[in-house]
Amino acid sequence: xxxxxxxxxxVGFTAMALGVAGLAGLVLVAGYYAxxxxxxxxxxxxxxxxxxxxxxxxxWVATAATPRGRTPAxxxxxxxxxxxxxxxVLGSLLIITDSSGWVRAALVHILGWSLFAPWLxxxxxxxxxxxxxxxxxxDAGTVVAVLLAAGVLGIRDxxxxxxxxxxxGLPGAGLGWxxxxxxxxxxxxxxxxxxxxATWWGATLLRAPGRAGDPEVHHHRLRASRNxxxxxxxx
Numbered sequence: 633x634x635x636x637x638x639x640x641x642x643v644g645f646t647a648m649a650l651g652v653a654g655l656a657g658l659v660l661v662a663g664y665y666a667x668x669x670x671x672x673x674x675x676x677x678x679x680x681x682x683x684x685x686x687x688x689x690x691x692w693v694a695t696a697a698t699p700r701g702r703t704p705a706x707x708x709x710x711x712x713x714x715x716x717x718x719x720x721v722l723g724s725l726l727i728i729t730d731s732s733g734w735v736r737a738a739l740v741h742i743l744g745w746s747l748f749a750p751w752l753x754x755x756x757x758x759x760x761x762x763x764x765x766x767x768x769x770x771d772a773g774t775v776v777a778v779l780l781a782a783g784v785l786g787i788r789d790x791x792x793x794x795x796x797x798x799x800x801g802l803p804g805a806g807l808g809w810x811x812x813x814x815x816x817x818x819x820x821x822x823x824x825x826x827x828x829x830a831t832w833w834g835a836t837l838l839r840a841p842g843r844a845g846d847p848e849v850h851h852h853r854l855r856a857s858r859n860x861x862x863x864x865x866x867x
Contacts, residue, residue, distance in 0.1 A: 643763060643837055658827075680823075691751055739789055740790055
């Protein structure tokens with residue numbers, strides 16, 4: 633039987649992994665812009681796909697760790713987030729395989745992240761026991777969810793197959809303000825805001841003690857009590 637502390641650690645480590653993947657992607661993107669003629673761009677796209685997969689892992693590891701939180705509504709949000717992960721990975725594959733220009737791939741990728749947003753917002757609104765989250769983390773996580781949801785603004789161009797690169801135009805050519813906003817806001821959200829928040833929350837989970845009723849906690853308290861009694865008797 634898994635203790636509360638072990639479940640928290642599982643979620644915490646997965647959340648920290650999401651943060652590390654996001655940071656890696658950000659560094660690779662910066663490296664690509666510094667040296668465009670290298671393979672750093674492809675590495676960044678692969679890193680983005682890995683980040684999306686880890687986000688999906690966060691959803692289901694957290695769901696598995698909170699039996700009381702497996703309500704029908706939460707499972708629906710978890711399923712929607714999983715679909716979003718698949719779409720985000722598809723967006724990365726479009727550019728990795730050179731099947732489209734980066735604008736269309738980015739719109740697809742960010743659209744996937746927008747489907748992850750409802751699960752994140754619901755989780756932050758009422759985190760199931762026993763996953764601690766500070767009020768500041770709840771508010772920040774909700775803001776991140778709203779920013780991620782901006783990716784849905786590019787859905788018209790995704791469905792229309794808009795691809796300025798294929799048309800020989802500039803990256804933003806032929807795109808309306810909703811798609812440009814989706815790329816800008818949604819991109820910053822999944823690349824910077826979400827990893828930062830996930831790292832913050834993951835660290836909180838890893839530092840949190842178990843509950844008083846956990847066998848693990850009871851064992852340590854009993855051992856401490858015995859050690860204290862032994863020392864007192866030896867005086």
